[in-house]
Amino acid sequence: MSGSSRRDFLKTSALIGAGITGLSISSAKAAPKNILSENRMGVLVDTTVCIGCRQCEWACKEAHDLPAGNIASYENREVFYNMRRPSENALTVVNQYSAGKGSDLPVDVKVQCMHCDHPACVSACIVGALSKEENGSVIWDTDKCIGCRYCMVACPFQIPAFQYNKALDPKIMKCDFCFERTKEGKLPACVEICPVEALTYGPRTELISIAKDRIKRDPDRYIDHIYGEKEAGGTAWMYLGNQEFAKLDFPEPGDKPAVGVSESIQHGIFAYFVPPVSLYALLGGIMWINKHRKSSDEEEK
Amino acid sequence: MSNDYSSPVLIKHKFLTPGVFVLIVLAVNGLVFLMGRFFFGLGAVTHLNNQYPWGLWIGVDVAAGVALAAGGFTTAALGHVWHKEEYHLIVRPALLTAMLGYTFVAFGVFVDIGRWYFIWHPLIMWNGTSALFEVGICVMIYLTVLYIEFLPIVTERFIGNVNLPGFLSRMNKPVDRLLRVLDRGLSKTMFIFIIAGIVLSTLHQSSLGTLMIVAGYKMHPLWQTPVLPLLFLLSAIAVGFPMVIFESILASRSFGLKPEMHILSKLGSMIAPLLGVYLAFKIGDMFIRKTFVYLSEVNTASVMFTIEVLLGVIIPLRMFLSPKVLKSPGLLFTAASLVVLGVLINRINNFIVAYSPPYSLHSYFPAFGEFSVTIGLIAILILLYRVIVMNFPVISLPGKQKAAQTKYTIKGTK
Amino acid sequence: MMKNILTLILFFALYVSLIAQQSPKKNYSKLNINCKTCHTCDVPTKTDPCLVTCPRDKMTTVYQSADKTPETIVLDQLVNSYGPVYFPHKAHAQMAEMGGGCESCHHHNTSGPILKCSSCHETSRKRGDIGIPDLKAAYHRLCIDCHREWSHNVSCNTCHVPKKDLKNVKDEKAQKKYYSKNYPIILEPSKIVFKTNYEKGNLVTFYHNEHNNKFGLTCTSCHKNESCATCHDLSKNSNTKEKTITVTKSNSDNHKKCSSCHQIENNCSMCHQDKVAEPFNHGKQTGWALNRFHINLSCAACHGEKLPYKKLDTKCISCHKNWNNETFKHSITGLQLNEIHSQLSCEDCHTNNNYSAKTTCNGCHDNYSFPKQVPGKIVGKLN
Known part of the structure; x- marks a missing residue:
């Protein structure tokens, strides 16, 4: 019996090896769309221009079929007493901070998905429900998502929200850069409604040069930092400000993509399935040797 | 195969005891909240929010569940790959624990994910860059492997013993034949599954550590390290044998049997080096990244880290080094429990305590419903274990041999 | 000699040409101004620099006096859900004199004529040159910073009226009135x-x-x-x-x-x-209390524009130079003279032209005295 099992062992090992190789090839194809296009779009948010009218909040809800209410109710300034975060009911919110240099007016900061160049959520999503599209937007596919919320764990800007209170079909909710609108040639809803054009929509490279130009021309108005140019490996949404961004509650995720370490470990463990297959072979070898020794012991007896 | 070791038998014991009754109450309580989760959504039962997307269920049911089911692959490696026949005695209970543990993990995931009806999606929708995908796929395959590994116990129980009730009794013969075919097939191929099980375990035990790395700066530096996968793997390996000792002694007590001290002591003597390696890496990592500075301030993170390392690693390590502890069932049980507790706290720390998002509008503490479901599921797990060992040959009794059945230990390994 | 002169001329010519070459060459493209300040086209070339029209005498520049600017400007290029904005230009121009002047709004106009905002700021948000804000943004940016400073809100209705509310207000004048509802109150400290x-x-x-x-x-x-x-x-x-x-x-x-x-x-x-x-207090400080008429006058009305003010004579006539028997209406003192007394000359009662002293009735009457006896009718408060 031991002889036959040894032959089986070799046969099946070879089979499994072949199977796993096939697996690795198909898994390479099965990665989600993660395009880093040269012409990807972005938005430059000038926090020194924003007036905190919150019309973007209204427009965003309207564009995404969320209950938006009366636009006049958005003139309520009391919401600024507490910091708010994007949620399943509001994909973007504006927070207010005390004045920075060059002005006595309070500073308003719109918060939404930053649409990273190397999105951690896209890398993390178990089923590849999130994807980075050619126009720069990071979007979410309802049909794939299983609701594991790993994207929320992964996001360095803490953006994705989840409909915890829905028993059926709860969704991950986050800014989709108005993917449907931009596809039709329209501007993102928030950009379109902004009365002071604090949000400038355009190709990311062009926005960076515009931002640099503004800082150069008006060094008293801005601090010399474009938030999002390098943060987390670069984001499609970028900010200009008149004070340190940490004071405006921006996180400091560093300049490296959030996915870097995790992905390299992941690729290290699974480099063409070599480590797992080797481990398999090694264990098989040990098993075979041990068994062989045992059976030869028995034969000697 | 003739051996001096006892063979697994069905345990004969009264099912309902006061302890079991308590477990049933806990299980029912858990199920009630579980219904709440499925009828009204996660928000109705849990304190999870947009700042803390993962809570007790992922930390304990999934992460700690996977770690504590590590007894399965460590004993499989010991018993089958290194061919230490004397340990075959504990392979089956460990296998059963692993099988139930992973079932519990899978069910925990099923409960926790928002769109549970899409739990099968990772099978056909792949994302190679996702650590979670890797964990998910590995756990799924490993769970199947565990069921396959358990199959011989089922065939052993029923071959020549198929007795279907009523009109189904006509099926007795074909079922018996099927079981025999299955048994023969499995006995030739079982080694594939055993090795696959070990490989899969090492993969997902470590990838479970990779999971939180992507959280980056959102995770407390005491735990956030690139070697997290290694630490997870090492701690899983270290907790495997203590878990076997823990449940073996517990099961013996529960059924009024004498613990298999001669095996458990031997097993216990192997724990110290494994724990030592884990501790060395953990402390080494701490010194390389100079994170010990965070221990100087007193907060939840530093206290929990200290408890985890001191109570869960250093004290049991010292205990396992002492021959006195290895010989005493009580002390051995205490030491094993500490390791189990340490790993449990470690997983909770990694997934809940260490996770400190920059904007936490509300802090997270598990809701009563979350505790209820977790405890309820554990209660069900223990009840299932009890049912299975009373109906399938899993636990071996000293001195009681069942000559006819000895052929049907785990197949393909001899 | 001739040779010397020739050499001198040659040197001079060389020197001039050198100077000509050294004439200050500014690198305008590196100046801290927008290209559109001076050029009307996107790509100015040497042959076609497309410079903006130079200042002329009749041209409106930003150095206009505020009082000469248009009273109201109707902003209606972007009318959509709101009606046109009636911008009280003169009022803002006058206020601007306390701030940054006309340039605070008419930027990039320092030398040339006042340009239409829409000559640089495009009306569409979806456009080629996203470096310059669009017209809507440009208008809002100019207005909103000051309006936020004093109003602490960003309500649209400060300047805008929704079209649907305007339906009942057909007449343009009425519309203007409707718009000018939001003048901020000036809280003058006392x-x-x-x-x-x-x-x-x-x-x-x-x-x-x-x-x-x-x-x-x-x-x-x-x-x-x-x-x-x-x-x-x-x-x-x-x-x-x-x-x-x-x-x-x-x-x-x-x-x-x-x-x-x-x-x-x-x-x-x-x-x-x-x-x-x-x-x-004029009475305390100068010894001459102001009556109910004088108290309403500005200082300059009596003391003249010249500073510091000089002490004035307290005689009425030194200011009221045109007052005489014919022109003076006695009733403003609170006493309307009856027919007989109004025929008298001032000195008959007010001796020595001293109008602050007690009047005398002794010229005509015995044992009469004012105010026991009144030569007419009291019509107001006597001074």
């Missing part, structure tokens, strides 16, 4: 006490209302480079009677505003006192 560190009198009391109402100063006479909120801040809803300010500015800055009118050399005690000063 008294400001400055705490200074001058040891011989640390308190300077400044009566803002007197300077404004009595002394006939306009806002612009003192307020320069100030934000709108200084006067218009809506969050200060109560006009506190007295406010105390601890002086922090430099000595010369502090005195600059006052010294343009007040003689301050060797005259410290005029303003610096140990206690809060009483408001100016």
Whole structure:
């Protein structure tokens, strides 16, 4: 019996090896769309221009079929007493901070998905429900998502929200850069409604040069930092400000993509399935040797 | 195969005891909240929010569940790959624990994910860059492997013993034949599954550590390290044998049997080096990244880290080094429990305590419903274990041999 | 000799050409101004620099006096859900004199004619040149910063009226009136006490209302480079009677505003006192109390524009030069003379042309005296 099992062992090992190789090839194809296009779009948010009218909040809800209410109710300034975060009911919110240099007016900061160049959520999503599209937007596919919320764990800007209170079909909710609108040639809803054009929509490279130009021309108005140019490996949404961004509650995720370490470990463990297959072979070898020794012991007896 | 070791038998014991009754109450309580989760959504039962997307269920049911089911692959490696026949005695209970543990993990995931009806999606929708995908796929395959590994116990129980009730009794013969075919097939191929099980375990035990790395700066530096996968793997390996000792002694007590001290002591003597390696890496990592500075301030993170390392690693390590502890069932049980507790706290720390998002509008503490479901599921797990060992040959009794059945230990390994 | 002259001419020619070549060459593209300030096209070339029209005499530039600017400008290029904005231009131009002047809105116009906003700012948000804000943004950006400073809100209805609300208001004049509803109230302080560190009198009391109402100063006479909120801040809803300010500015800055009118050399005690000063009282300070007519006059009406004011004669005629028997209406004193008495000459009762002294009836009557006997009818309060 031991002889036959040894032959089986070799046969099946070879089979499994072949199977796993096939697996690795198909898994390479099965990665989600993660395009880093040269012409990807972005938005430059000038926090020194924003007036905190919150019309973007209204427009965003309207564009995404969320209950938006009366636009006049958005003139309520009391919401600024507490910091708010994007949620399943509001994909973007504006927070207010005390004045920075060059002005006595309070500073308003719109918060939404930053649409990273190397999105951690896209890398993390178990089923590849999130994807980075050619126009720069990071979007979410309802049909794939299983609701594991790993994207929320992964996001360095803490953006994705989840409909915890829905028993059926709860969704991950986050800014989709108005993917449907931009596809039709329209501007993102928030950009379109902004009365002071604090949000400038355009190709990311062009926005960076515009931002640099503004800082150069008006060094008293801005601090010399474009938030999002390098943060987390670069984001499609970028900010200009008149004070340190940490004071405006921006996180400091560093300049490296959030996915870097995790992905390299992941690729290290699974480099063409070599480590797992080797481990398999090694264990098989040990098993075979041990068994062989045992059976030869028995034969000697 | 003739051996001096006892063979697994069905345990004969009264099912309902006061302890079991308590477990049933806990299980029912858990199920009630579980219904709440499925009828009204996660928000109705849990304190999870947009700042803390993962809570007790992922930390304990999934992460700690996977770690504590590590007894399965460590004993499989010991018993089958290194061919230490004397340990075959504990392979089956460990296998059963692993099988139930992973079932519990899978069910925990099923409960926790928002769109549970899409739990099968990772099978056909792949994302190679996702650590979670890797964990998910590995756990799924490993769970199947565990069921396959358990199959011989089922065939052993029923071959020549198929007795279907009523009109189904006509099926007795074909079922018996099927079981025999299955048994023969499995006995030739079982080694594939055993090795696959070990490989899969090492993969997902470590990838479970990779999971939180992507959280980056959102995770407390005491735990956030690139070697997290290694630490997870090492701690899983270290907790495997203590878990076997823990449940073996517990099961013996529960059924009024004498613990298999001669095996458990031997097993216990192997724990110290494994724990030592884990501790060395953990402390080494701490010194390389100079994170010990965070221990100087007193907060939840530093206290929990200290408890985890001191109570869960250093004290049991010292205990396992002492021959006195290895010989005493009580002390051995205490030491094993500490390791189990340490790993449990470690997983909770990694997934809940260490996770400190920059904007936490509300802090997270598990809701009563979350505790209820977790405890309820554990209660069900223990009840299932009890049912299975009373109906399938899993636990071996000293001195009681069942000559006819000895052929049907785990197949393909001899 | 001729050779020398020739060499000299040659050198001179060389020198001139050298100078010509060294003529200051500014790299305009690197200047801190927008290209569109001087050029009308996107790509100016040497042959076609497409420069903006140079200033001409009749051209409207940003150096226009505020009072000569248009009263209202209707902004209606972007009318959509709101009606047109009737922008009270002159009022803003006048206020701008206390701030950054016309250039605070008409930027990039420093030398040329005033350009239409839409000549640089495109009307569509979806456009090629996203470096310059679109027209809607440009308008809003100009208005909103000041309006936010004093109103502390960003309500659209401050300037805009929704079209649907305008349906009932057909007439354009009525519309304008509808729009001009939101003038921010000016909360003028009455008294400001400055705490200074001058040891011989640390308190300077400044009566803002007197300077404004009595002394006939306009806002612009003192307020320069100030934000709108200084006067218009809506969050200060109560006009506190007295406010105390601890002086922090430099000595010369502090005195600059006052010294343009007040003689301050060797005259410290005029303003610096140990206690809060009483408001100016003409009777107390000069010994000649102002009657109900005089109190309403500005100082300059009697004392003339020239500073410092000189002491005046208290005789009526020294100011009321045209008063005589025919022109003076006695009823303004509160006493309407009856027919007989109105025939008399002034000196018959007011002896020695002294109108402040007691009148006499002795010229005609025995044992008569005023006000026991009244030569007519009392019509008001007697002075």
